[in-house]
Amino acid sequence: IHLRDTPLVGWAAVQKRVFDVAVGTIALVLAAPVMLAIAAAIALTSGRPILYSQRRMGLDGRTFRMLKFRTMRADAEAESGPVWTREQDPRRTRLGAFLRRTSLDELPQLWNVVRGEMSIVGPRPLLPEEVARHDEHEKRRLATTPGITGLWQVNRSQQYNFDEVVNWDLYYIENWSFWLDIKIL
Numbered sequence: 001i002h003l004r005d006t007p008l009v010g011w012a013a014v015q016k017r018v019f020d021v022a023v024g025t026i027a028l029v030l031a032a033p034v035m036l037a038i039a040a041a042i043a044l045t046s047g048r049p050i051l052y053s054q055r056r057m058g059l060d061g062r063t064f065r066m067l068k069f070r071t072m073r074a075d076a077e078a079e080s081g082p083v084w085t086r087e088q089d090p091r092r093t094r095l096g097a098f099l100r101r102t103s104l105d106e107l108p109q110l111w112n113v114v115r116g117e118m119s120i121v122g123p124r125p126l127l128p129e130e131v132a133r134h135d136e137h138e139k140r141r142l143a144t145t146p147g148i149t150g151l152w153q154v155n156r157s158q159q160y161n162f163d164e165v166v167n168w169d170l171y172y173i174e175n176w177s178f179w180l181d182i183k184i185l
Helices: 011-046 094-102 109-115 128-133 136-143 162-174 178-184
Strands: 051-057 063-069 119-121 147-149
Touching: 011 063, 011 094, 011 109, 011 119, 011 178, 051 128, 063 109, 109 147, 119 178, 136 162
Parallel strands: 119 147
Antiparallel strands: 051 063
């Protein structure tokens, strides 16, 4: 798959942003009691910090701080630095395992959506270290605002390799429509 022009320009970009702000704001209001309960549970079971923020790359390679509820021990990255978690990662807290399994750890990303750093739907935001290793074809995923969920995440009936994930993301960017976002949601 090669990236051509994205349909996400002009009125379409405005429509997507309005949708993101509306849905993100409503979701934040509705999720506030759950988010407060999760924050209290994290504080009680493993202390502070409650949130984990990580530098990610968004639209056109701009960096931002992506938020998540902390699911690992507070010192999890002290020895190894940021690394992908494994299925039975010993650094994960018991509550953290539940939050990840249910994707509740992602709720703070609604703030990133309302702030315009992320979208509800789009390719997942990339680590700067990952982008530094990407070729130009793979970097084309930075042509749109990253999302909380995306096309390859909802097609996870099987495990995909890296090239397939890139292709799903580029397909989404090239074929974006409001109805594709609704279908993914």
